[in-house]
Amino acid sequence: xxxxxxxxxxxxxxxxxxxxxxxxxxxxxxxxxxxxxxxxxxxxxxxxxxxxxxxxxxxxxxxxxxxxxxxxxxxxxxxxxxxxxxxxxxxxxxxxxxxxxxxxxxxxxxxxxxxxxxxxxxxxxxxxxxxxxxxxxxxxxxxxxxxxxxxxxxxxxxxxxxxxxxxxxxxxxxxxxxxxxxxxxxxxxxxxxxxxxxxxxxxxxxxxxxxxxxxxxxxxxxxxxxxxxxxxxxxxxxxxxxxxxxxxxxxxxxxxxxxxxxxxxxxxxxxxxxxxxxxxxxxxxxxxxxxxxxxxxxxxxxxxxxxxxxxxxxxxxxxxxxxxxxxxxxxxxxxxxxxxxxxxxxxxxxxxxxxxxxxxxxxxxxxxxxxxxxxxxxxxxxxxxxxxxxxxxxxxxxxxxxxxxxxxxxxxxxxxxxxxxxxxxxxxxxxxxxxxxxxxxxxxxxxxxxxxxxxxxxxxxxxxxxxxxxxxxxxxxxxxxxxxxxxxxxxxxxxxxxxxxxxxxxxxx
Numbered sequence: 001x002x003x004x005x006x007x008x009x010x011x012x013x014x015x016x017x018x019x020x021x022x023x024x025x026x027x028x029x030x031x032x033x034x035x036x037x038x039x040x041x042x043x044x045x046x047x048x049x050x051x052x053x054x055x056x057x058x059x060x061x062x063x064x065x066x067x068x069x070x071x072x073x074x075x076x077x078x079x080x081x082x083x084x085x086x087x088x089x090x091x092x093x094x095x096x097x098x099x100x101x102x103x104x105x106x107x108x109x110x111x112x113x114x115x116x117x118x119x120x121x122x123x124x125x126x127x128x129x130x131x132x133x134x135x136x137x138x139x140x141x142x143x144x145x146x147x148x149x150x151x152x153x154x155x156x157x158x159x160x161x162x163x164x165x166x167x168x169x170x171x172x173x174x175x176x177x178x179x180x181x182x183x184x185x186x187x188x189x190x191x192x193x194x195x196x197x198x199x200x201x202x203x204x205x206x207x208x209x210x211x212x213x214x215x216x217x218x219x220x221x222x223x224x225x226x227x228x229x230x231x232x233x234x235x236x237x238x239x240x241x242x243x244x245x246x247x248x249x250x251x252x253x254x255x256x257x258x259x260x261x262x263x264x265x266x267x268x269x270x271x272x273x274x275x276x277x278x279x280x281x282x283x284x285x286x287x288x289x290x291x292x293x294x295x296x297x298x299x300x301x302x303x304x305x306x307x308x309x310x311x312x313x314x315x316x317x318x319x320x321x322x323x324x325x326x327x328x329x330x331x332x333x334x335x336x337x338x339x340x341x342x343x344x345x346x347x348x349x350x351x352x353x354x355x356x357x358x359x360x361x362x363x364x365x366x367x368x369x370x371x372x373x374x375x376x377x378x379x380x381x382x383x384x385x386x387x388x389x390x391x392x393x394x395x396x397x398x399x400x401x402x403x404x405x406x407x408x409x410x411x412x413x414x415x416x417x418x419x420x421x422x423x424x425x426x427x428x429x430x431x432x433x434x435x436x437x438x439x440x441x442x443x444x445x446x447x448x449x450x451x452x453x454x455x456x457x458x459x460x461x462x463x464x465x466x467x468x469x470x471x472x473x474x475x476x477x478x479x480x481x482x483x484x485x486x487x488x489x490x491x492x493x494x495x496x497x498x499x500x501x502x503x504x505x506x507x508x509x
Contacts, residue, residue, distance in 0.1 A: 032203030039195035052289030064113035088134035090441025093429030107187020126152035162242035164471030196448035278315035287483035305474035354466035365410030378416035
């Protein structure tokens, strides 16, 4: 016989060959995969769709449906199940045909995928804010009822920071597959609100870091906040505010020991300095939604808020946004998308002036002759004073050309993103009479939070307001992967170039 191998050796080789043919056999697969994830509201016929971008509803169902060992979720509020028959709901009065047209079934399917995971006895942990009227956290409570494998906790960050909520939208499946993005656990976030996120598959190193952050939030929910908080006079933000007692806004000798190991240990420097060498992931990422080329190993990162929840050498979420803006090349373009923009706090008392992102934008306009495109949502619940801050940012263009010695060739352009029907949202019936509303309440808005330069993309969960970086739970994924960068640019440009984007007018002289 030609073969000299023993039968046992042959079987061993056969097993190795078979395992080699299974690309997802092990969680430590060297290449993880990434897809952009998007929700696109119905009735937007003039929006150009970018090929290769997945739908949020599909991705959330996959994460729950594929989970076998664990499923962890951070949730601001629950409204996956539409309530057109509840007179207290913003869905009230719309017909079954309306709800089908709106895509409400997608929310029900996502919720059913969670129910199915619970029945499969997958360990599920949920960290949520207190929810919103009228159902609050009823869906999570129903999910946990009769399922000891499902645990949910309500975490009120306002007890720890004076203001703030669990605002990050993160799903972690089997400690290797992740969704990070702007979509809430709300059926409208799947079909009536414009959202953007990232879907990471087979990425255990990044999943482990997000899991650590999740565990920090979970630990907070088990502690008595009064034992671990202090009221300080914050010299950086010139305000009296509540912070955890291990905060770097407290002088080092006066801090308590953090119950959230491993924490960053730095001297007191009026808060949280920019980390010179934040932790990154040099992991090969394949991008099947963009091309079928071999994965490239480009630096990626995670950033987190508030700063007191950081660990190891991860950067704050504010730093992630600022450095994405500053990564623009000379003469290049930075694209920024947000629902809300304010140069101050929204909920803190007293109010805090905040110019971190405004300053970064002005700096690249002056120093790098960069163009900054800022897309801000305009909808039924736009903030009253946002327009004033946006017009103030546009004044950068006046300053840029204010002197012949400036040699400044950069500029800022700002557009409002207006989804048709934004001013016709709310219940179809109120006080027994038809309202004339065309869509349910709190819908028809561009809700995504991301930025992309020529070389770097940053996809997050935070509105661009002080509170979201200093008292609110937020997570972002960023990368230098050129395929992801290019596709995020394409998604932004499709919105920017659409008829739904209207210029913000500068201050009148």
